[in-house]
Amino acid sequence: MTTSIILSPNTDAELEALLLKARHRISVLVYSTAWCKNCKRLSSGLEKLADELKAVATFIHVDVDELEKTVQRYNIESLPTFQLFRGHVLQTSISAAQLPRKTTPEESDDQLLGWIATTVASFSKHWNASYSKITDHLAFSPTPTEYQIKEGLVKVGFKSVIGTESKQNPGEYNAKEGDLWREHGIEYVSYPIESVDEISLHDFDEILQLVETLPGPILFHSDIGQIAAIFVFAMVAKQNARKGSEVPEWARELGFDFDGLGKLTQTISAWVDK
Structure with missing residues (x-):
């Protein structure tokens, strides 16, 4: 998922460095991997969203097969999973597994992308009061x-x-x-x-x-x-x-x-x- 908009660290240490560098912004961690069909389906929508939110948020792809320490640290059990950070501090998260079981793939995509957009917008709007x-x-x-x-x-x-x-x-x-x-x-x-x-x-x-x-x-x-x-x-x-x-x-x-x-x-x- 490496693009000009979505960063893709190769190691856990590189991820930590990116989070530290972006500590005064919102970081959106995208957990996925090459064999995840749902992740592939979301990729174009994520890239578009990352471009729309680039003024306030940094999107970072976490390959679960490569950054194993990070996956273990945050107990990532399903894909795709999304986390919102400020600096090294996790603020909130969501995964496809949390959505209703009867949700269609298209509805799931819309809900996940909508959650990211809404949550980032809310965080950035209130960031001065922010915590x-x-x-x-x-x-x-x-x-x-x-x-x-x-x-x-x-x-x-x-x-x-x-x-x-x-x-x-x-x-x-x-x-x-x-x-x-x-x-x-x-x-x-x-x-x-x-x-x-x-x-x-x-x-x-x-x-x-x-x-x-x-x-x-x-x-x-x-x-x-x-x-x-x-x-x-x-x-x-x-x-x-x-x-x-x-x-x-x-x-x-x-x-x-x-x-x-x-x-x-x-x-x-x-x-x-x-």
């Missing part, structure tokens, strides 16, 4: 506007929201933000932070307690997303028994730079390891 999903349970974003909450984020499936805006800049609608989320059955907790420099071990403990108590998935947000990202990466590292010293490099691989955090980097490492 970075680090695990199925935790995500972070910059402070969303009222419009972005109502028209985008409440439709994603979050069950809880933790606002970590700085006390000096609480946001344009902070007083009513809780009501906006609760109108849609989403729990909201405000945990204002004085500044990045003032985040303490106690703050990480308090946030962990919230994460363990609130229903997920949980969205963290803060002024430009930095404080929210710090908490999310620390929580995930703690829950997955990562070493604190590994957190900055791991975050960098996912498109978030810990450089410039000064002593906070040491605080994060100490908390994750304790």
Whole structure:
């Protein structure tokens, strides 16, 4: 499926490099192989769609016979399968096997291509409010506007929201933000932070307690997303028994730079390891 529009890495490492390069865009991974008849039937439609969406999305063909580590990592069991990524982070996916059994081949093609087009359009429309999903349970974003909450984020499936805006800049609608989320059955907790420099071990403990108590998935947000990202990466590292010293490099691989955090980097490492 290699074309001028759809990229086709030859190794798992090349795929990782492509995802990293496109970390500020949407990446659509297309899992298929030469012997897949349904995949062949979709190829022309995919190429056309990739061309139409090239301003916002990068399409990448994953040959399941060649990139075996990637296939195993994401447990790809049927073809074709499509995944949407931001950076190294999987956001959502669909496969032909998820469609109704009575679906004709033509209907299946239309539904799969339609899902890709609709989902990419939705993600790109709300990308400024957009969130970075680090695990199925935790995500972070910059402070969303009222419009972005109502028209985008409440439709994603979050069950809880933790606002970590700085006390000096609480946001344009902070007083009513809780009501906006609760109108849609989403729990909201405000945990204002004085500044990045003032985040303490106690703050990480308090946030962990919230994460363990609130229903997920949980969205963290803060002024430009930095404080929210710090908490999310620390929580995930703690829950997955990562070493604190590994957190900055791991975050960098996912498109978030810990450089410039000064002593906070040491605080994060100490908390994750304790």
